[in-house]
Amino acid sequence: MTxxxxxxxxxxxxxxxxxxxxxxxxxxxxxxxxxxLGASEGGVDGLHHPAKAKRVIYLFMSGGPSHxxxxxxxxxxxxMAGQDLPKEVRNGQRITGMTAGQKxxxxxxxxxxxxxxxxxxxxVWVSELLPHTAKVAKDLCVVHSxxxxxxxxxxxxxxxxxxxxxxxxxxxxxxxxxxLGRMNEDLPGYVVMHAxxxxxxxxxxxxxxxxxxxxxxxQGVLLRSQGDPVLYLKNPGxxxxxxxxxxxxxxxxxxxxxxxxxxxxEILARVKQHEMAYRMQTSVPELMDLSGETEATFKxxxxxxxEAGTFAACCLNARRxxxxxxxxxxxFHRGWDAHGNLPKEHESQCKDxxxxxxxxITDLKERGMLDETLVVxxxxxxxxxxxxxxxxxxxxxxxHHPRCFTTWMAGGGVKPGITYxxxxxxxxxxxxxxxxPMFPQPTKDKWIPGTMHxxxxxxxxxxxxxxxxxxxxxxxxxxxxxxxxxxxxxxKELLL
Numbered sequence: 001m002t003x004x005x006x007x008x009x010x011x012x013x014x015x016x017x018x019x020x021x022x023x024x025x026x027x028x029x030x031x032x033x034x035x036x037l038g039a040s041e042g043g044v045d046g047l048h049h050p051a052k053a054k055r056v057i058y059l060f061m062s063g064g065p066s067h068x069x070x071x072x073x074x075x076x077x078x079x080m081a082g083q084d085l086p087k088e089v090r091n092g093q094r095i096t097g098m099t100a101g102q103k104x105x106x107x108x109x110x111x112x113x114x115x116x117x118x119x120x121x122x123x124v125w126v127s128e129l130l131p132h133t134a135k136v137a138k139d140l141c142v143v144h145s146x147x148x149x150x151x152x153x154x155x156x157x158x159x160x161x162x163x164x165x166x167x168x169x170x171x172x173x174x175x176x177x178x179x180l181g182r183m184n185e186d187l188p189g190y191v192v193m194h195a196x197x198x199x200x201x202x203x204x205x206x207x208x209x210x211x212x213x214x215x216x217x218x219q220g221v222l223l224r225s226q227g228d229p230v231l232y233l234k235n236p237g238x239x240x241x242x243x244x245x246x247x248x249x250x251x252x253x254x255x256x257x258x259x260x261x262x263x264x265x266e267i268l269a270r271v272k273q274h275e276m277a278y279r280m281q282t283s284v285p286e287l288m289d290l291s292g293e294t295e296a297t298f299k300x301x302x303x304x305x306x307e308a309g310t311f312a313a314c315c316l317n318a319r320r321x322x323x324x325x326x327x328x329x330x331x332f333h334r335g336w337d338a339h340g341n342l343p344k345e346h347e348s349q350c351k352d353x354x355x356x357x358x359x360x361i362t363d364l365k366e367r368g369m370l371d372e373t374l375v376v377x378x379x380x381x382x383x384x385x386x387x388x389x390x391x392x393x394x395x396x397x398x399x400h401h402p403r404c405f406t407t408w409m410a411g412g413g414v415k416p417g418i419t420y421x422x423x424x425x426x427x428x429x430x431x432x433x434x435x436x437p438m439f440p441q442p443t444k445d446k447w448i449p450g451t452m453h454x455x456x457x458x459x460x461x462x463x464x465x466x467x468x469x470x471x472x473x474x475x476x477x478x479x480x481x482x483x484x485x486x487x488x489x490x491x492k493e494l495l496l
Contacts, residue, residue, distance in 0.1 A: 051466030052413025052496070053374040054183075056176070057318050057329045059357065061349075062157060063202050063336030066383040066398055067406035068427050069110045069346055072144050073125035076425040077109035077385065081393075085386045089428050096151055098339060098388060099399045105386035107426065108396050111343060118417055125419075129350040132358035139361050139370070141414040141494055145421020145430045145451045147442065148381055148402045153202050153337065156380035156402065160454045161208045163483045170212035170474070172458060173328040175483045177218040178211075179472045180465065184325030186283040188221040191321055192330045195311035196225065197352060199335030199345050209330065213476040217269040220330065223317070225309025229288050241281070287320055301359040304352075312356040319363050322373055336379055339388050340397040361410050374412025374464055378457075381405050385426040403441070404430050407457065413464045414494050421450050447489035459488035464495070 068074065085105040099105065116123045117137035124142050126134040133140075150156035155165040162169040170178070173190035182189035192209045209220030223229045259267040290306070293316070298305055305312035314331045321329050333353060338345045357377065364370040382405025383398035404423045410416065424431045430451055431438050442451040452460075459469040462483070469488050473480040 047466030048468040048471055049463075049466055051464065052372075053411070053464045054372045055322055055327045055329070056374045056376060056412070056461060056465065057322065057360070058172075058331070059315075059353070059375065059377045060161075060330060060332050061336050061353070061377070061379040062204060062332055062334045063153065063199075063338075064156075064379045064381045064383055064400055064405070065336045065349070066110075066338065066342060066346060067144070067404070068108075068383060068385065068398070069112055069342065070127045070129055070350070071125065071142060071406040071408075072423055072427045073114040073116075073127075074109070074385075074423075074425060074427045077107055077427075080107040080426075081109050082106050082391055085426065085428070089385075089424065089426050091429075093403060094151065095384075096400055099384070099386070102388075105384075106391045107385060108387035108391055108398065111394060111396075123419075124417065129346060130354045130357075132355040136358045136361045136410075138417040139365065139410045140408045141410065141416060142406060142408045142419045143421055143452050143457075143494070144404065144406050144419060144423055145442075146378065146405050146407045146454065146457060147430065147451065148454045149444065150381065151400050151402050153380065153400075154205075156400075157202075157204075157208060160380050160457075162212065163455065163458065163485050167205075167207050168212055169481070170214045170218070170483070171207070171209050171220065172461075172483060173209055173220050173330055174211040174214050174218040175472060176328045176462075176465065176467075178214050178474065179462075179467050180327055182325075183327055184283075187287070187321070187324055187326050189326065190218070190220040190328045190330075191326050192220040192222045192332070193314040193317065194222070194225070194309075195314045195331055195333040195352070196309045197311075197333060197335035198348050199337075201337055202334050204332055204334065208332075213481070214474060215265055215269040217272045220328075223284075223288070225313075229284050283324075287324065288317065290316065297363070300363060302355045305356070310356075311352045312359070315356040315360040316363075319360060319367075319369075322364070322369060323367075338383065338397055339399065341395060342383075342397050343395060364411060370411035372412065374414070374461065375410045376407070376457075376461065377409075378407030379405070382427075385428045401428070403428065407452075409494070413496050415496055418494075420491070420494055421452060444487045449493075452491055453487070453489075455484040455488040456491055459484050460491045460494065463490045 085107055112127045112129055114125045114127050115134065116125050117134055124137040124140060126137055148156060148159060150159045150165050158167055159165045161171050177189040194204065211219040255267050255270060301312045301316050304310040305316045307313060311333055318329045318331060335349055361370065361375060364373050381400055381402040384401045388397040388399045422431050422433055423429065430442060433450055438448065442448045444453045444455055447456060462469045462472065469482060469484045473482045
């Protein structure tokens with residue numbers, strides 16, 4: 001032992017750690033892998049309340065899809081096309097530096113036609129950009145009044161994924177892994193995929209699925225579309241599976257001895273990660289092998305599902321992961337940041353995702369899995385009612401708009417075929433249900449009926465999974481942290 005390590009063992013903290021924690025703790029940790037670790041005041045089956053959903057599939061459109069051109073139908077904007085956005089609509093709201101220098105903010109109506117699915121008061125308007133998704137609109141719960149404070153990409157994506165605009169907090173999936181553990185010991189509890197796109201301008205950082213200050217075993221595992229699905233999945237040449245097993249057994253013994261000495265929880269996390277990696281060497285190749293899927297399945301998802309890394313292939317793999325007990329599956333699709341040629345870019349993007357989104361919902365429903373699988377779709381913010389740059393009827397761009405945007409959910413205990421929240425005639429501000437101005441505008445500090453802050457979205461998702469977002473906490477640096485910080489309201493109006 002080095003002098004430094006010897007000194008560490010003599011500190012008061014290490015003395016108590018060595019006294020209280022030993023091999024028994026390490027052994028017990030192996031049995032706690034599937035238990036509710038984060039929510040200690042659980043009720044039914046270790047949950048805070050009965051869960052509607054067993055798992056979540058999160059389809060994240062990174063870059064900010066345009067609610068104006070896809071979901072939030074605003075026919076009155078055509079009468080104002082090209083005119084300056086009324087000052088009382090903007091009401092001093094900050095805008096980005098990309099449009100701050102424009103002399104005018106010309107109103108920009110969508111060039112696309114909308115149709116209402118299920119012709120009733122609760123029907124869902126869907127753009128012609130999404131013909132396949134329109135066919136499953138009766139299964140969607142569409143929220144037009146999602147909002148955030150962040151106006152630039154990295155803070156906004158970090159905010160909705162971790163509950164903070166400042167990097168370093170645990171991701172949503174890591175919180176879920178910490179709170180609920182794994183259902184399948186051969187696969188991670190949190191899996192991430194990146195779908196191919198023609199417009200991949202914005203970077204995605206691994207902290208968006210990282211564990212932050214939670215034990216590292218709760219980080220998301222990224223499945224790659226090229227080469228080995230997971231790095232170093234195969235053993236090196238000359239190393240057999242039996243050799244690898246012997247190596248891990250020896251390494252586990254050494255790590256447990258270190259844990260007895262230093263009581264560092266990351267040592268136990270390392271042991272668990274080694275064991276998971278060993279089991280994944282068998283489970284992941286089987287998962288990624290689509291040769292057993294039927295022709296009917298590929299017809300449902302589209303021929304692109306045969307190509308690894310496409311959004312369609314990711315959605316098909318998401319269903320396969322859900323079948324195998326993976327609790328949290330997240331697909332990132334980049335390229336929605338349409339400042340210039342929005343029609344060209346969004347038409348390509350929607351072609352990527354439209355059939356696959358509809359297929360995923362249909363597939364889950366046909367297999368009897370949709371009722372217990374929550375599917376979530378959305379980005380970090382929406383796009384402006386005014387044009388960035390020069391407006392022409394067939395070509396336009398839109399800037400970032402955090403004040404209101406559209407997300408949707410399906411299955412997992414949410415009401416199908418409804419819309420929630422309403423925006424003004426410009427899709428710029430959230431308004432009351434009767435169309436009257438909402439004053440003051442909603443904030444994260446106080447929930448107003450008809451609105452959904454991103455903390456409310458995360459609180460509602462956790463609620464559907466049986467977790468009270470206020471009780472899922474982790475003590476770090478003397479403070480109890482949680483995904484929703486000190487905010488969040490469960491939107492019960494969306495729940496069955």
